[in-house]
Amino acid sequence: MRLILLGPPGAGKGTQAQRLVAKHGIVQLSTGEMLRAAAAAGTPVGNRAKAIMDRGELVPDDVMVQIIADRTAQPDSARGFILDGFPRTVAQAEALDALLEKMRQSLDSVIEIKVEDALLVERIAGRAKETGGARADDNADTLRKRLSVYWAQTKPVADYYARKGMLKVIDGVGSVEEVAARIEDLLSAVTEA
């Protein structure tokens, strides 16, 4: 199974992706996690990305596409994957299409988790408290920037998949379990189809 989880920062993509990994035995490819790991390791890409992430902006498309091309070529991606945080621009979505075509693979589902901005601000503030500020970009100023980047650059990715008839939208308001159940309903409909 190959899935994309779309949605604004704080929508619950990472949390839901982790549950899907446990349930379906596929890997979670979180570009944000990969960049944070590269930054922590002090690699050249990581160092460049850190400054961009701290500002709440997007890392250039060519860097991200290369990261995903390398990662999806790893053996553990062969059984399937959940993309969490990628694609974040229409150019990334187009590059992913080309990549999947080359690998003779296709996406099973693109799921957008919808949550209104006011609730996201609350959730991210909660996450910052829980993690003791582990993520430098989980602060009010950077979040505002990340949300505006989301609406300007990532929302069009949902429209891109909607035009292809692939987008499924779910309500991201509720408990982790409630949202997970909505995703499972959707996925069972996809696998039965």
Ligand code: AMP
């Ligand atoms: P996330 O953990 O998905 O919220 O990502 C944290 C930050 O990493 C984002 O605010 C971006 O700066 C960067 N990032 C993650 N994924 C991408 C991507 N696909 N394209 C560009 N930048 C990304």
